[in-house]
Amino acid sequence: MADDSHLRSRSEQGRRDRRWPEEPQPLAVAVYDNHTHLEVADGDDPLDVATQLERARAAGVRGVVQVGTDVATSIWSAELAAIEPRVLAAVAIHPNDAPELAAAGELEAALETIAELASRPRVRAVGETGLDFFRTGEAGRDSQFASFEAHIDIAKRTGTALQIHDRDAHEAVVETLLRVGAPEKTVFHCFSGDEALARLCAENGWYLSFAGTVSFSNAGRLREALAIAPRELVLVETDAPYLTPTPFRGRPNAPYLIPHTLRSMAETLDVHEDELAASIAANTERVYGSWDLDAAVSE
Template identity: 70%
Template structure:
């Protein structure tokens, strides 16, 4: 069973509503989705990446950063960004996959492939990389640290942004960045810390990207962090197909649902939605560059398949 099939099977068993939510009201000022996984099909009627992007464009989502989690999905992300003007790519081995690669004796080879992909056109970030002490126990942490440090070096060597996955590992992530030196543009994807971590990020000029979970009722800590984060360091993302914002929590997420998260952020910050959108759009282009700064290639005669 593929990962996507496993996800759908598990969600059906949980009684989850697998229909995609309706289109939200379009934004007046557009934004970008800082982090999404369009290679993962979800829902009762999975959407092709082109339909995902068409829906996003229709509500004011100007483009997405398509993020790889392993060699296969990173290669797919780089291939798709090369031919799709609304997509840029990030490439990496996810921290939870690093121990598996290491156990098979394949981590060094995987990191070499990521380094090669990092030089491809329209690959603008290395990620998601970092540390995850929630799903990986002590036995796999050496591989996570080795992988994280290698990704940091790849980002710096290629002058790319770094997208960090940080789960239950805040102190070690900060220590690693300080010890080896963070890339100039460092992003805490799906920011999961409190106000104290937000202040640390602010002090170091690191970007904080908020996902749909900032809208959850029990996410008071995230909203406190949002208040601390300087507007110039804010980004917004879906992490689709996960973390669907309210009022559709639990249903499949997609880039076109960004307006729900952005409006919730603006409401909490007591600011105008369009002003916040303009700021976040500018921030995103400072991190990754413009989506139209590199031309896209002609699509191949044989369509690139989705990741199975």
């Protein structure tokens, strides 16, 4: 197992209820969590990586894409994926970190590391990258754009998927993708747009990945977007330990809770959960390839 000495805890945030939700009824047709952060420890009793992956398997989650957000977590993600058959990796500098790295003169070196990691066989995505106008103000936006465009270039050069972080920046993200050219496989992580953005994604063949937010009672706009999204472009994720789905909103999240999100999506689409799970599993493999360790050499 990769070195986990840097695993982070969010205990200082003092959540109201930090108990792990009970394990759901397993999915009959297995799927993948295409965006999770196993390096972020959470809950009253933080789960180690092996326990998280075993709980996920028992719930019908065949594998995960472990996502880095800086150099350290990207290295850790790549090293974990290299030895763990249930894990593939995504590597990137988070858009909110780009301005600080640029100000320190460290962004270029960080991006060089990301490019090297992205060339490794079990690293199948560059992300999460993109634009975040919620946490970063005007002064940091030039650095965000520069970092985003550099990540797009890395994804295209290495033939990997692109996982996009898009917060309060829909128009700018789309404009950038159209201007510089999106990678063949582009995923809107934790899709947060409306029907209009869903239609734009459909027109361009971009994937929409839905997290637990789609199950929230106040997320009618997201469900409307899901309803018109082409089934062949729909993915599912946790973004764990964040965005825990209903009925456990506000409690710790982990890949084993994917069944709640998928069942909410199936209800919105008025399809059987097995049908949706089979479609999502096929879509995920089309984006990221095989999780089989032995397949990495030939891919």
